[in-house]
Amino acid sequence: MDHYGKHFIAVIGGSVAGSEAAFILAEKGYRVVVFDQKKLPYGKIEDGLPCWHIGLRNKEEAAIDQRLAHENVRFVPGFTLGKDATVHELLNEWGFSVVIIAIGAWHDRKIAVDGIEKYYNNGVVKQNDLVYWFNHKHEPGYNGPQYKVINNTAIVGGGLASLDMVKIVMIELVQAALAARKGITVDIFTLEKKGIAATLEEHNISLEELGVEPCTLIYRRDAEDMPLYPRKKQTPEGIAQARKVSKKLLDNYLAKYMFKFIPRSVAKAIIEEDNTFKGMTFQRVDIVDGKLVERAGDTFDFRTGLLISSIGSLPKETPGLPIDGNMLRTYGEFGCRVEGFDNVFAVGNVATGRGNILESRKHGRMVTDRIIDEHLEPGQADPMADKYAELFRTIESDVDRKIGSIEETLTHSPVHSDEEITFILQKTKELQQRVGYDGHYLKWVEQHRPPRLEDMPAGQK
Ligand SMILES: Cc1cc2nc3c(=O)[nH]c(=O)nc-3n(C[C@H](O)[C@H](O)[C@H](O)COP(=O)(O)OP(=O)(O)OC[C@H]3O[C@@H](n4cnc5c(N)ncnc54)[C@H](O)[C@@H]3O)c2cc1C
Structure with a gap:
């Protein structure tokens, strides 16, 4: 096994930001465990994006699936950070080299x-x-x-x-x-x-x-x-x-x-x-x-x-994380490191919140031209779907620009011993078994995807 494969990284939250971070690192050869509190890792896409955005939802979920199905990624559903383990425990008891927090923003302001x-x-x-x-x-x-x-x-x-x-x-x-x-x-x-x-x-x-x-x-x-x-x-x-x-x-x-x-x-x-x-x-x-x-x-x-009440979402209080007044305290370039740790990073909505629209301005311009052309005439698709897609891309670029700092930290942290690797593999398996997950990611998400409203008989949707 090469140097990369001897690092294990924990990613908490498997949605847009978490899956993107996991995939980039997995592609480089690192081994990644992605934990999500839910059975499905789709975050705001499944639970926040109104269900009439069928095309956007399916496309974004397929992208997440493609990333999390990577051979170097292990998915652990039904694991809640702060309840099942704290960041401190993941670092010091499990022995992860780095923990990446991608839990989004779920506390209504x-x-x-x-x-x-x-x-x-x-x-x-x-x-x-x-x-x-x-x-x-x-x-x-x-x-x-x-x-x-x-x-x-x-x-x-x-x-x-x-x-x-x-x-x-x-x-x-x-x-x-x-x-x-x-x-x-x-x-x-x-x-x-x-x-x-x-x-x-x-x-x-x-x-x-x-x-x-x-x-x-x-x-x-x-x-x-x-x-x-x-x-x-x-x-x-x-x-x-x-x-x-x-x-x-x-x-x-x-x-x-x-x-x-x-x-x-x-x-x-x-x-x-x-x-x-x-x-x-x-x-x-x-x-x-x-x-x-x-x-x-x-x-x-x-x-x-x-x-x-619809005035924005903030990160939820999570035991072990420095979230004060529902803001996650971070430091370092792009606010990527979580305060109190040198090997814990924050990506996605948990870190960016409402801001950070800057990155997506180029794309935004294109979208707006369409909005101006099409307005919201009857029969036209809602151009707001493009606005959401733009926000998802913003989150991915947030991950992209932070990955350098994460990798730099990894190069300075010692590789795991074979015993440590076996320990993480064992613990991961135990948690997967706890919820009946057999490690086949694509099979699991297919089994747990809820029935879709658009597939219901007429009169029920
Ligand atoms: C209605 C709506 C409003 C939006 N508003 C904005 C906005 O203002 N600004 C913006 O940039 N983007 C916004 N977006 C876009 C979108 O939220 C983000 O671009 C994207 O979904 C964020 O991805 P994420 O991975 O950071 O978080 P999420 O999609 O929220 O995913 C977080 C994941 O972490 C998991 N998780 C949470 N807590 C825990 C825990 N304790 N332990 C384990 N797992 C946990 C969740 O189950 C979830 O799967 C909005 C989207 C919608 C649908």
Whole structure:
């Protein structure tokens, strides 16, 4: 066995970032163990990307499969970092040369109003939870959280994902109302692709006749400020173009999905009556030199039984990792090393979060040309799929530029002895056996891939 094969590397999280890091290192001859808390390693692609992105999901999952099926990669499903072992244990008890953290960002950023936690899943729903439910609720034996989307839902946010929340709400409401009131069955894929307005026009019916009150997206800034389009250049022209495209995109969405939009409004206080969530008071703001300034005495109450919080995701607290205020503390070039260790690295969303759009600007420009050309006409595919694809590529380039530091650390760390290698192989096998995984990656993912909504009979999707 050569020098490379005598290093074992642990990667925690097998999705876009983890699989990319594992594959690059495996190709060089290193041996890699990829741990994921779930049976499937697809992270945000399976549980965060709304399930109407069928093509994108399948393509990204196939790419992950191709990387993790590498002969130098061992996959361990059902292993949670911080619960089954800490980083410290992986380094010092298992003896891994390097640990790479690729656990993504799964903690919904909290809306800064007092007492909001009390109403989680009881009036207030977090974006990550809502998409998980939306993507999986059709599966037989689904036992995750159950939600009911209602008229006049409020969505607090303003990014790409908040537009997906709007779509989920409008699609759910209109699909149910068409069926209940008119006996018309339309699947979610048609509603998403055609849009609500075109679907209703086709059936010659209005939202009012259906008894649907649209949802409202409430954003602290203006439509032009929405981060829907990467700023090509920080020049006045670049910024002006980005602002124009964001506004155009939102206008098209408003027309196509028939929701409402309230800009320049910041959540201020929960409205509660008899210990029940009744909505949110918002403070209107001005934007002065890019900063939000409260308009004295200008507030409004948005009364609703459901508010969806969609203001971004942060890394989850994980025992043994320096995650403070839900930020992973890192140091070194590109913030690649995890504080407190010299051989623990962070890649992907756990490290980059919302930032780092820079890398994808070139691609972004191409995508935007398409967005401008196609707008969001009925029947057109959603160009937001391209935006997501762009984010996935951003994550891969984050891995790419950090791999040099990881390799450099490996060249300075001693190779494993044969006993140490046998020990890691044995431990890996034990954990695989614990969940019934026999080491055949492609067979395993095929067995555990959930039934797809698009394959369900008409009337059920
Ligand atoms: C709705 C939505 C919003 C997005 N917003 C952004 C954005 O704002 N910025 C951006 O750059 N990209 C964003 N993206 C793109 C996307 O999230 C990323 O590009 C990509 O999915 C991140 O890949 P990842 O591998 O870092 O994390 P993930 O896809 O989240 O994968 C993390 C993996 O780690 C596993 N894991 C988590 N915790 C543990 C643990 N303790 N132990 C073991 N395994 C664990 C998970 O099961 C999962 O498989 C968004 C995507 C969607 C669908």
